[in-house]
Amino acid sequence: MSGGEREFPWWLVAMVVLLGGLAVMIWRDPVYAGLFAVVSRGVLTTIWVTLASFVAASVLGLAIAAAGLSRFRPLRQAAIFYVQLVRGIPIIVILSYTAFVGVPLLVAAYGTVFAPAIEAGLMPAVLTRDVDLVWRAVFALTIGYAAFLAEIFRAGILSVSKGQVEAATALGLGRFQVFRLIVLPQAVPVVLPPLGNDFISMVKDSALVSAIGVADIAYMGKTASSTNFRYFETYNIVAFLYLVMTLGLSLGLGWVERRLRRRYER
Secondary structure (H helix, E strand, O other), X not given: OOOOOOOOOHHHHHHHHXXXXXXXXXXXXXHHHHHHHHHHHHHHHHHXXXXXXXXXXXXXXXXXXXXXXXXXXXXHHHHHHHHHHHHOOOHHHHHHHHHHHHHHHHHHHHHHHXXXXXXXXXXXXXXXHHOOXXXXXXXXXXXXXHHHHHHHHHHHHHOOOHHHHHHHHHOOOXXXXXXXXXXXHHHHHHXXXXXXXXXXXXXXHHHHHHHHOOOOHHHHHHHHHHHHOOHHHHHHHHHHHHHHHHHHHHHHHHHHHHHHHHHHHO
């Protein structure tokens, strides 16, 4: 491919044809239409779990990245320990441990610490069953993905040379001004592509929350196929819904990335 010539996206044409064919089948075939009506009930749950988890993981990941770059050695070592520990455990294990071990332990600790206030009616009593499975899933994905996002943020911050930061500080700029005017404009183009990739990965990994009983797309598909035994049609629809979301996100994030890159290169 020469110069600025762009290759025609035949892959996108093939993807549109594939998704279009599935959409026609869902529209015209009564079996597909009925299954789609059932499986699509999990779309909003999937979107909510993904968005809430990603926002929370981004905040926690940024805090961990800042701790990892701290001059205070115990804080720096604690951040490294968290990242190495969590990245070494599969997400499905984190989900199961959080939902069925972590949350019950937290509820028990809450009941023990605040027992006098609960008995006096000043604070509500909380049972493990009161903690919705969706929130347990969000909590678990936040814990799991924060470790990966922390490394992305750390790499973005470290991509800015120390000389620029020191020069800005010597000119009298405060820490926030240095971050906003020097670090952020250069770090954003670096972290945006991997952040987008992790967001898309989280959409797919959110299917794992079906293992703890969250009624997302994957759970609705598993429930539908176990009752009608139409596994081929059901999982075609499940794949269709995930492909529509991930392809849309991929194209949208690519467009945002190009816009931001042009903006910061001016």
